[in-house]
Amino acid sequence: MVNYSEGSQSPVIINYKETYYKDIFELVNSKELEKLMLSYVSIIKKRNGKIARFLIGEKSKHQAASDFILCLKKILILEIDEIEDDYLKDKNLFLKTFEDIYTYFRSRLKFGVIELNNSVLTAKRFIEIDNHFNNMVLNFYRTIGEKLQGHQNQVYRQLNPGSNACILLNNIEWQSGDTYRKLAAIPFISTIMLHSPLLVHPASNKRVGTFDEIFTHPMVEYNESPENWFCYPAKIGESLAFIYFHKDFMPSGVSLANLFELATVDEIRYKKPDLICLFGMNTDKEGCKFYHDKENDIYVGQVAYNKKAEYFGYIKKTCLTLHNVSMISKKKLPIHGAMVSITLMDGSTKNIAFLGDSGAGKSETIEALRMISDDQIRDMDIVFDDMGSFYLKDGQVYAKGTEIGAFVRLDDLESGAAYRDMDRSIFFNPESTNARVVIPVSTYKDIVKGVKVDMFLYANNYDEKIGLNYFTNVQEAKSVFVEGKRKALGTTDEKGISKTYFANPFGPEQKQEETEPLIDEIFEALFVTNTKVGEIYTQLGVNNSGEAIKESAKQLLDELYR
Known part of the structure; x- marks a missing residue:
């Protein structure tokens, strides 16, 4: 079977205002099916395999596409033994070709679009329109397949072959x-x-x-x-x-x-x-x-x-x-990191923020905490997974988040975590190095409510150490946080040890003059209020087994109970 998902192709936009078919008979007569066939024939012709020779032979691309669609129309209307068509001289190869076209269609990313434009279209109707298209494509596929087989399927797979997503426009x-x-x-x-x-x-x-x-x-x-x-x-x-x-x-x-x-x-x-x-x-x-x-x-x-x-x-x-x-x-300090609000079994809550550039181990530390928590943690709420902001309130340092979701490497997740949340996930090149997934992890209400920072840790992925190290004064802490040192893991075009101002190339690095006084203000407040400031050793840049980060997470968990 050809893997049609290889490489990059422009997505297919299905405008339901212009492309709405009542039934499979309108679908088989549509210009869209003709365009699909021409696209498929163009690709399959280059491979010159068994299917290509069967489908195209000595014909032009347009003639092959037209003839195959004509045969599909005959199959929908007539009984198989009533049809005279060269394509049906080998029904098994015809069915294999049809299956391959269906696979090609499913491999393309397809997005349904519905324009609201002051109509009274409801969300329910919006869903019905998209479901109708998906069900119609599935019905078309099954009808052709079962007529060629001469019997009904024994196993039905209820997929959404028509669209991968649908959007309502206004x-x-x-x-x-x-x-x-x-x-x-x-x-x-x-x-x-x-x-x-x-x-x-x-x-x-x-x-x-x-x-x-x-x-x-x-x-x-x-x-x-x-x-x-x-x-x-x-x-x-x-x-x-x-x-x-x-x-x-x-x-x-x-x-x-x-x-x-x-x-x-x-x-x-x-x-x-x-x-x-x-x-x-x-x-x-x-x-x-x-x-x-x-x-x-x-x-x-x-x-x-x-x-x-x-x-x-x-x-x-x-x-x-x-x-x-x-x-x-607005005089708020952007934090490139992750933050979690942990409710312990005694009911107390600890809000821990991690700072570090891509691949430092911020989200991975939170995931490790989740894995080892057992009966020591009652709840874990994500405040932010990649970016947040620190600000002062009544002399204390508070934080708010930016995203309701997380964009993380599959390799950095707990084994099975991607499958656990598969029903909500969007995967990017899951079969490749640096495969990623974006998944909801929090609610907007929770990320913007603002929480007090109880601990601020730099994610150190380059030292071969385990556990935590606390800083004793502002200058010692700032020298590590501002230097923004890390060992690149191939998530960007950087290699080896790199340094980024405040570990944040997304604003602070470009606005260092404006950011510097904000850093001074926040760190002064952290130490004045006796907030724990230090670094946690993840070893992700030197030992990617995951054992070091688990051990450091255990020590962090022990620290929370002191």
Whole structure:
């Protein structure tokens, strides 16, 4: 069987307003089926295998596609023994070919789109429309197969072969002003239905490059066709973000649903966003850029159209960079790390924040705590999994999160964790190195409520030590946290030992002058209030067995009970 999921292909957009079939007879007569057949014939012809020779022979691509569809029509209408067709001289090979076409169709990422446009379409009806299409495709497949077999199937697999997800679009008026007038015609996503697990195969499997500030407004060169763009309105921490993306990046745009809370219509209408991301622009500015529109106080991100940008880390980190520079301007300190609120068996709660760059072991430490907790932990609530913000309240250091989900490496999860949560997961190149999954881990209400920081630990993945080490003064702590040292694990284009300002290349590194006084203020407050500040040794850069991080997690758990 050919693995059609290899490599990267543009997603298939199914607009139900233009493509809605009542039954399988309308489907078999559709232009869309003809396009599918032509696409399949083009691919299979290059391989020149048994199926290709059977299907195409000496015919042109168009003739082969047309003849095969004609045979399918005959099968739907007539009994098999009444049909005279060269393709049916070998029914087994015909069925094998039909199965392969079905596999090819299922391998493509397909996204249903429904435009609301002031109609009274309800969420229930929205789901019914998408389910109808999926059931119709399945009915078509089974009808052809069973007629060729001469009997009904004994095993039925109830899949969703038609669409991988469906989105409801709505045109909502917001405070675009003259500057962002070109974006006003782009519809917002108001509802998403995911058919999980969703498997995405982007062209790239890691993020490369840096996030650079630019000083020319991206809208100056923005000249895109609105029909090729969608907007995911996200609540990223306290920020309202309008994330615009080109339709070819639909898998990334839809996957945002597992990471950032989707804003409601009331939260969008007549509002001004804090952040705007333009993902997939036709621009000669390669990589990820950000710009501060001071007049409107909006941070604008720009990412060039490039197949490498299909990797989900690009859209995620661009949005988080925008949020972080916005937080810095509001005198809040962005934290590249993870934070968990742990309720012990005695009812007490400890809020622990970890800081470290990609691959340092932040999320992995939390996962290790979950694995070894047994009857020592009553509850564990994720405050943030990748990015949060510290701020002062009544002299104490508090934290808020940004994401409702986690984008983590499969290798770093507890064995079986990915399967445990498969029904909610979106996988990226699960068969490859640095395979990732994005999965919901918290609620928006929980990540933005604000919790006091009881312990702040640097995730040290480069020293061959185990356990914890506490710092005795501000300067000692700052020297480690600000240096941002780690050993790269291949999650980005970095190799070996690297250093990043405050372990955060997503805002603080670009805004060091503005970030430095925030770091001083926060660390002074941490030590004045006797908050424990130190480092935890994960050894992920020197020993990836996972045993060291478990042992360090055990020592951390013991510390919480002291």
